[in-house]
Amino acid sequence: MTLAGRDDMMRDVADLVRTLNRRSHTDSDGALDEMVANLLAHMTCAQHAGVTLATSEGDVQTLSATDSYPVVLDDIQRRHREGPCLAAAWKHHVVRLDDVDSEDRWPSYCREVSATTPIRSILAFEIFTGEGTTGALNFYAHTAGAFDDDAVELGLTLATHAALAWHMVRRDEQFRSALASRDVIGQAKGMLMERFDIDALQAFELLKHLSQSSNVPLAEVAQELVSSGRRGK
Numbered sequence: 001m002t003l004a005g006r007d008d009m010m011r012d013v014a015d016l017v018r019t020l021n022r023r024s025h026t027d028s029d030g031a032l033d034e035m036v037a038n039l040l041a042h043m044t045c046a047q048h049a050g051v052t053l054a055t056s057e058g059d060v061q062t063l064s065a066t067d068s069y070p071v072v073l074d075d076i077q078r079r080h081r082e083g084p085c086l087a088a089a090w091k092h093h094v095v096r097l098d099d100v101d102s103e104d105r106w107p108s109y110c111r112e113v114s115a116t117t118p119i120r121s122i123l124a125f126e127i128f129t130g131e132g133t134t135g136a137l138n139f140y141a142h143t144a145g146a147f148d149d150d151a152v153e154l155g156l157t158l159a160t161h162a163a164l165a166w167h168m169v170r171r172d173e174q175f176r177s178a179l180a181s182r183d184v185i186g187q188a189k190g191m192l193m194e195r196f197d198i199d200a201l202q203a204f205e206l207l208k209h210l211s212q213s214s215n216v217p218l219a220e221v222a223q224e225l226v227s228s229g230r231r232g233k
Contacts, residue, residue, distance in 0.1 A: 032064040035165050039137070039158045040066050045146045046123070046139035050074070051162075052085040056132045060086065069117060069140060076116075080108040088124035089136040096152060097122040099144035123147040125159035137162050188222035 032051060040049035050070025051063040060078035062071045077083035083106050088095040097103050100110040100120055113119055123139045137159050141147065147155075185207065192203040207225075211218040 031165070035162060036064045036137075037066055039162060040139070042158060043123075043139050043151065043154065045151055046141045048119070048140040050138050050140075051127070052077070052089060052124075052136045052138060054086055054089045054134055054136075063135065069119060070138060072117060073113060073119060073122075073138075073140065076109055076112050080106070080112070082106040083109040084122045085124045085136045085138045088126050088138075089134040093126045094152060094156065095122075095124045096147055097124075098147070101144070118142045120144045121146045123151060123155050125155055125162075127159050127163040184226055185219060185222040188225040191225060 036049050036051060040046060043049065048066055048069045050065035050073075052070075052074050053061050053063050058078075058081055060074050062074045065071050073083070074085065077086050084095040084097045087105075097105075097110075098121055100114045100122075103110045119140045119142065121141045121144050123141075125137045126134065127137045128135045137155075139147070139151075139155065185204075188207060189200055189203040192198065192206055193200060196203075196206075198206070207218055207221060210216075211221045214221065
């Protein structure tokens with residue numbers, strides 16, 4: 001890739017990150033799909049791309065895919081509990097599979113990929129980790145040896161921007177969830193204050209006691225109280 005081409009790519013991806021950050025109500029699935037399609041357009045040696053989520057319990061799911069093949073390959077990884085995307089997510093930051101027909105690191109996975117799909121080479125990057133979960137950005141090509149050292153360098157840049165954009169989306173999602181929880185807790189406090197003629201502090205302490213005694217998160221206790229109050233009307 002020429003310097004000018006790399007600069008254009010950086011501007012495009014940076015613009016996408018800024019767009020995601022400006023959205024007040026970002027749909028996480030739609031934003032992730034948009035991001036992955038944008039990144040694939042810059043990895044011209046690949047025909048498909050996707051984001052894989054893996055859990056410590058062995059579950060594998062496709063968070064985003066440009067088409068059906070990333071989903072199919074993630075399903076193969078899930079069933080065989082092996083593959084380059086899982087390796088990138090849990091063991092290595094970057095994994096390159098040059099040829100599924102000669103690869104010996106994940107034999108069961110590679111045999112099924114070779115027999116059932118046109119995919120012959122894969123490039124995978126870890127992009128986020130969480131409590132018990134981790135994710136990888138993956139590029140797939142129909143030809144063996146599609147990803148050279150320049151592609152790896154480009155992929156590292158794309159993965160860095162993908163991680164940044166994903167954290168922005170998740171931050172917005174978590175913020176909106178926190179606001180919703182605050183609102184429902186406020187409604188529950190109001191109901192308790194009216195019903196038992198207590199003040200706001202006493203109502204909140206009552207909610208906390210209900211949460212602790214039932215081992216249920218406070219926001220869920222509040223939601224149940226609000227829902228019960230609506231059903232009782």
